Amino acid sequence: MTSRQTDLKTIERLYRRHDGPGMRQALHAWYLKNQRRLPWRATRDPYRIWLSEVMLQQTQVKTVIPYWQRFTAAFPDVASLAAADPQTVLKLWEGLGYYRRAHHLMAAARAIVREWDGRLPAQREAFRRLPGVGDYIANAVMSIAFDQPWAVVDGNVKRVLARLFRLADPVNRPSSHARFQALADRLLDTADPSRHNQAVMELGALVCTPRQPACPTCPLATLCRANQEGVVDRYPVRDQKAAVPEHAMVAGVVTKKGKILLVRRPDEGFLAGLWEFPGGRCHKKETASDACGRLVAAQSGLKVAVGQPVARVRHAYTHFKITLDVLACRWESGRVRLDGPVAFRWMRRNELDNYPLPGAIKKVLPHLT
Ligand code: SF4
Structure with a gap:
């Protein structure tokens, strides 16, 4: 038996033993009542959803909102971004940091105009090949904008999964990623992947926070293994970071x-x-x-x-x-x-x-x- 098969068996065991379907249901009911009103949740436009996901990487929601609003006002669609003066784009991005994201967005927008007639490709593999699009962005856009069954795994999702299932794989170790992804895939509600992915991330942002998670009010409190066993403070596990020069x-x-x-x-x-x-x-x-x-x-x-x-x-x-x-x-x-x-x-x-x-x-x- 290969290690990958062993791993999938472990994931399946974790999912069944800890009532994965129950978690999913409780999560969705909570999300319907508690989700924040965010401007990119009021649109189905794949371009605007893509832009929000790019901006939200490494940046907090409250910081992103005004940037997203100014950016979409200046460049309302892929064609306008593709035709934009790079210096204007960089000026609008100023203060968000990680400027490579802005360069990648421009390059991807030009490729979409050239190869896809200005519309975001709805096929994951084609979208994933665009500059700056990694697995997270591809899965987020495919699920949220196109309702396709791809599970997202970001820092919030890893923290929630690590606590729910007492997964001891260090969240910042690249080799752990496949395990978190497999568990997220198993937990995904394929009937409504957009709502499911956003619900897990929202729980991580609002309830299952890095410090002092609000376990007493958490919709998953009775299903969460770390909470039930009184060891929430031990998860997620992290490798020690090297000192920053x-x-x-x-x-x-x-x-x-x-x-x-x-x-x-x-x-x-x-x-x-x-x-x-x-x-x-x-x-x-x-x-x-x-x-x-x-x-x-x-x-x-x-x-x-x-x-x-x-x-x-x-x-x-x-x-x-x-x-x-x-x-x-x-x-x-x-x-x-x-x-x-x-x-x-x-x-x-x-x-x-x-x-x-x-x-x-x-x-x-x-x-x-
Ligand atoms: S019970 Fe606590 S640790 Fe478990 S998922 Fe909820 S907030 Fe996170």
Whole structure:
């Protein structure tokens, strides 16, 4: 017998022993009464549902709502997004983070216009091949927009399943994913996959929360194994994360005749296409002032006089944190010759806000006089 067959048998045993059908029923009854009114739940438009799922990855619902509303007002359908100026899209995305999502959305929209006449493909395999579409997004869109029987597995779903079934597989270990997916598949209500998937995620967001889950009011309290056995605080199991590294960075606010130099990052890679002040990582034992002069000269080709500190800001990304020292720099000589950035503009202080900027640079703006 293969390990996969063994695993499916275990899943089946868990499902039957812990009354999977009963869980499903109780969950649905609870969802009908308690679901939040969210703007993307009032539409059946696959494009708008797809957009909500992309925005909700790594971002909280209350943050996403105004972004989704502005985005759908600016780009009401796939064709308008496909034809959009990337800088306008990035500006609307500014502050949501994970900018690769915006680049992928644009690339996928162009592919949908080219290959699918502007309509999202309703076949999972075709949709899954689009840029930025992984298993989660594919299953969410296929089930919620097209009523197809695909179960979603995200962080909320894993936490709920781990507690309901006392599943001890670490939720942040990639090799655990298949097990959670198999259990979610088994629990799925194939007659109404849209409602079922949203109900599990809603329970994870509102009741079975990471800290202090509301077990006494949970619709699954009597069926939940962790709750019945008094061990909720032990689930979900997680592998210890490595410490997040912290990098020292500098940036120079280069001024010339009352204007400030802004440069644009390449269209690929980290923070692709965003605008920032020239700068980068400090070497070990290098002062912020020395690093600033070195990096501004290397990226812009300008000779500058590095002056006073403007601001020190901290910012956290997924896999690292930065401390960014920003220094005033006065242009002394030279014309801009870029090495690294792909475009530049000299602009007045009040024009900076018109460009899509990374979160760390946004934090610097109030310090600029
Ligand atoms: S009883 Fe508690 S731990 Fe179990 S699913 Fe409900 S909220 Fe989560």
